[in-house]
Amino acid sequence: MSILGQWYDVRDLSELIAGLSGWLRDTFDAGDGVIYAVSGLLGAAGILAFVGVTAIINIWVERRVIGRMQNRLGPNRVGPFGLLQPVADAIKLIQKEALQPMVADPLVFTLAPIAVFVPAILAWSILPWGENMTLANLNAGILFFSAMGSVAVLAVFMAGWSSNNKFALIGAMRVVAMLLSYEIPMVLAFLGPVMFAGTMSFAGIAHWQAEYHVWLLFLQPLPLLIYFISASAELNRTPADIAEAESEILAGYHTEYSGMKFGLFYAVELVNALLVGAVIASIWAGGWYMFEIDRVVPGWMIFIGKTYAFYFVLMWTRGTLPRLRIDQLMALSWKLMMPLGLFNVVLVAAEVVVWAETDVSAGMLLPIAGLLNAALAAILWIGWMQFLTGKMQRLPVRPALRSDIGVPEIAAPDHVSAVARPV
Amino acid sequence: MIEDTGIVIAFWILAIMTVANALMVVAARTLLHAVLFLVLSFIGMAGLFITLSADFVAAVQILVYVGAVAVLMVFAIMLTRENWNNEYALPALALAVLLGTALTFAALDTGWPTPPGALPAVPATAAAIGDALLDPFVLPFEIASVVLVVAMVGAIALVREED
Numbered sequence: 001m002s003i004l005g006q007w008y009d010v011r012d013l014s015e016l017i018a019g020l021s022g023w024l025r026d027t028f029d030a031g032d033g034v035i036y037a038v039s040g041l042l043g044a045a046g047i048l049a050f051v052g053v054t055a056i057i058n059i060w061v062e063r064r065v066i067g068r069m070q071n072r073l074g075p076n077r078v079g080p081f082g083l084l085q086p087v088a089d090a091i092k093l094i095q096k097e098a099l100q101p102m103v104a105d106p107l108v109f110t111l112a113p114i115a116v117f118v119p120a121i122l123a124w125s126i127l128p129w130g131e132n133m134t135l136a137n138l139n140a141g142i143l144f145f146s147a148m149g150s151v152a153v154l155a156v157f158m159a160g161w162s163s164n165n166k167f168a169l170i171g172a173m174r175v176v177a178m179l180l181s182y183e184i185p186m187v188l189a190f191l192g193p194v195m196f197a198g199t200m201s202f203a204g205i206a207h208w209q210a211e212y213h214v215w216l217l218f219l220q221p222l223p224l225l226i227y228f229i230s231a232s233a234e235l236n237r238t239p240a241d242i243a244e245a246e247s248e249i250l251a252g253y254h255t256e257y258s259g260m261k262f263g264l265f266y267a268v269e270l271v272n273a274l275l276v277g278a279v280i281a282s283i284w285a286g287g288w289y290m291f292e293i294d295r296v297v298p299g300w301m302i303f304i305g306k307t308y309a310f311y312f313v314l315m316w317t318r319g320t321l322p323r324l325r326i327d328q329l330m331a332l333s334w335k336l337m338m339p340l341g342l343f344n345v346v347l348v349a350a351e352v353v354v355w356a357e358t359d360v361s362a363g364m365l366l367p368i369a370g371l372l373n374a375a376l377a378a379i380l381w382i383g384w385m386q387f388l389t390g391k392m393q394r395l396p397v398r399p400a401l402r403s404d405i406g407v408p409e410i411a412a413p414d415h416v417s418a419v420a421r422p423v
Numbered sequence: 424m425i426e427d428t429g430i431v432i433a434f435w436i437l438a439i440m441t442v443a444n445a446l447m448v449v450a451a452r453t454l455l456h457a458v459l460f461l462v463l464s465f466i467g468m469a470g471l472f473i474t475l476s477a478d479f480v481a482a483v484q485i486l487v488y489v490g491a492v493a494v495l496m497v498f499a500i501m502l503t504r505e506n507w508n509n510e511y512a513l514p515a516l517a518l519a520v521l522l523g524t525a526l527t528f529a530a531l532d533t534g535w536p537t538p539p540g541a542l543p544a545v546p547a548t549a550a551a552i553g554d555a556l557l558d559p560f561v562l563p564f565e566i567a568s569v570v571l572v573v574a575m576v577g578a579i580a581l582v583r584e585e586d
Binding site for chain 2: 033105108138139140143144146147148149150151153154157158161169173176180183200
């Protein structure tokens with residue numbers, strides 16, 4: 001065990017950075033600023049490389065897995081098992097002409113794919129890859145993560161608006177409406193773990209779970225369920241992909257995009273899906289912590305493994321569930337997940353108060369709280385669904401606003417002759 | 424802290440970004456471009472908060488102003504007809520000059536006293552803000568939430584269809 005704590009100790013890549021910083025300080029007498037900049041750049045380069053490579057690999061993984069679930073083969077022609085399919089796709093996308101509609105707003109049209117990509121990458125910087133492997137351990141980490149999600153909304157809107165295409169605009173409006181509705185249950189779901197751990201930093205929450213030898217998954221299943229559903233809605237993937245429902249509005253906000261600009265939108269979707277897996281892994285499944293196994297296996301391997309496990313569940317829902325209608329999605333968010341999220345906040349707050357005010361030990365309180373939360377989550381979820389399904393409309397009703405303000409019937413334009421109108 | 428060279432450079436870049444984009448909001452010919460410039464200005468503000476070690480306020484700035492206010496403005500633009508008129512340009516200019524003058528005088532008139540010695544280390548702002556909101560400032564905090572509830576009830580009452 002002589003490699004422990006050495007710079008080449010692969011179990012914790014931060015030892016590498018620490019060794020490098022020490023070498024810089026000793027050999028070149030470098031100041032703190034230089035060391036800070038070098039380690040920051042190295043960490044950023046590592047995260048960019050990971051995100052870029054996994055985005056390429058995930059194209060193949062996702063198509064093969066979903067193909068398997070839907071009794072299809074998936075890509076299997078290019079290279080062994082179709083492994084070179086992403087490369088072929090990328091070459092095809094790069095050599096395509098970058099089309100741009102004449103009526104489009106050129107600058108915003110070009111900036112939109114970049115504006116979508118930047119927050120998706122930035123959100124990766126705050127994740128705990130290992131015990132000491134967090135690039136930016138922000139105190140307000142969860143707020144930063146939500147903020148990056150809301151910046152992406154605006155970028156999607158830029159794409160839809162600048163295309164000057166009615167389908168793109170409808171798609172963008174759908175995205176904005178849906179993301180705004182799902183932001184609320186998502187933040188409510190984050191509140192539970194934050195109150196238990198007493199910190200908003202991702203590394204802090206992972207560390208709390210390692211300290212108490214438990215995953216928040218077992219303590220708070222209800223927020224996990226709420227976060228998972230809201231996240232898959234925010235991703236615009238199949239159970240909730242009304243924003244790019246091809247049978248209704250072509251491809252939604254990226255209808256007019258071609259070549260590598262479309263490729264960026266496609267890559268961002270995959271990167272964000274993996275990011276949801278990583279967030280669930282670090283908040284609800286302990287991040288790098290895996291009971292006693294993390295003493296042997298490197299923490300970053302455990303983290304990536306968990307990320308892919310939750311990403312697989314996302315692929316599973318994508319491959320098996322049909323698309324929801326927009327009013328059903330809205331009802332799910334406002335009528336089911338928001339009340340349950342609020343209830344969960346009150347419940348967790350009560351547990352935290354009991355923990356802080358009485359001298360119950362953690363070993364006593366946490367199992368009871370976990371059992372109570374799991375039972376209540378099951379009862380509430382099923383009961384609330386039963387209660388709501390009676391009232392949830394099977395068919396969409398006319399929006400109330402129209403009848404209130406008396407929208408007039410649309411008259412036929414003058415140049416349409418009376419002959420063309422059915423009588 | 425503010426004496427740090429890097430911080431000073433960052434301050435000037437962010438300040439120029441904030442002010443220049445704020446000017447572009449007024450100068451832009453398209454309403455939606457104006458909103459996008461406003462977003463860039465907000466992001467510059469968030470950067471300024473970060474140079475002051477206020478990470479919580481910076482994240483909230485982006486979450487609330489970019490994520491909610493700007494998106495609300497976009498919705499408002501989409502729901503209104505595009506008639507870009509400038510009939511209030513002169514009163515708006517007068518008001519802006521008045522406000523700018525008042526703020527400049529206030530800023531120049533204030534002493535900006537600096538405490539002697541080194542600045543104290545900044546604690547974790549999120550926890551400090553939480554303590555402050557729930558202890559000395561609990562009444563304003565609760566009143567703000569009452570205002571929000573009233574606004575929400577009002578919005579629901581406006582769009583509700585009579586049974």
